[in-house]
Amino acid sequence: MAQSYSVNGVPMALDTCEAIQQQLARGTYEPTESEWVRQVLRRGSVFVDVGANFGWFTTLALSRIGNRGRVFAFAPAPSPSQRCSGLLVTVATSP
Numbered sequence: 001m002a003q004s005y006s007v008n009g010v011p012m013a014l015d016t017c018e019a020i021q022q023q024l025a026r027g028t029y030e031p032t033e034s035e036w037v038r039q040v041l042r043r044g045s046v047f048v049d050v051g052a053n054f055g056w057f058t059t060l061a062l063s064r065i066g067n068r069g070r071v072f073a074f075a076p077a078p079s080p081s082q083r084c085s086g087l088l089v090t091v092a093t094s095p
Helices: 019-026 031-040 056-068 078-093
Strands: 003-007 010-014 046-050 070-074
Touching (some): 010 019, 010 056, 031 056
Antiparallel strands (some): 003 010
């Protein structure tokens, strides 16, 4: 059953019975790549997340670039794509 979690400062509904979503909820997903993204992205950057899946790197990029930057997320599978679409709507309408 999905519960609400803050993923990189963005609210997401996650089912922590699934391994990847459990890592997202704990903030432990892809630690090496995540650190690289944190070091490289700055306010106003542009980030393209191809294969966005559940949106970890999408939310990480959003947390780094601020409202002057742009994040483009693409996920070919329907379920993750729907999750990312909802995520982006949530972020776009947040104050």
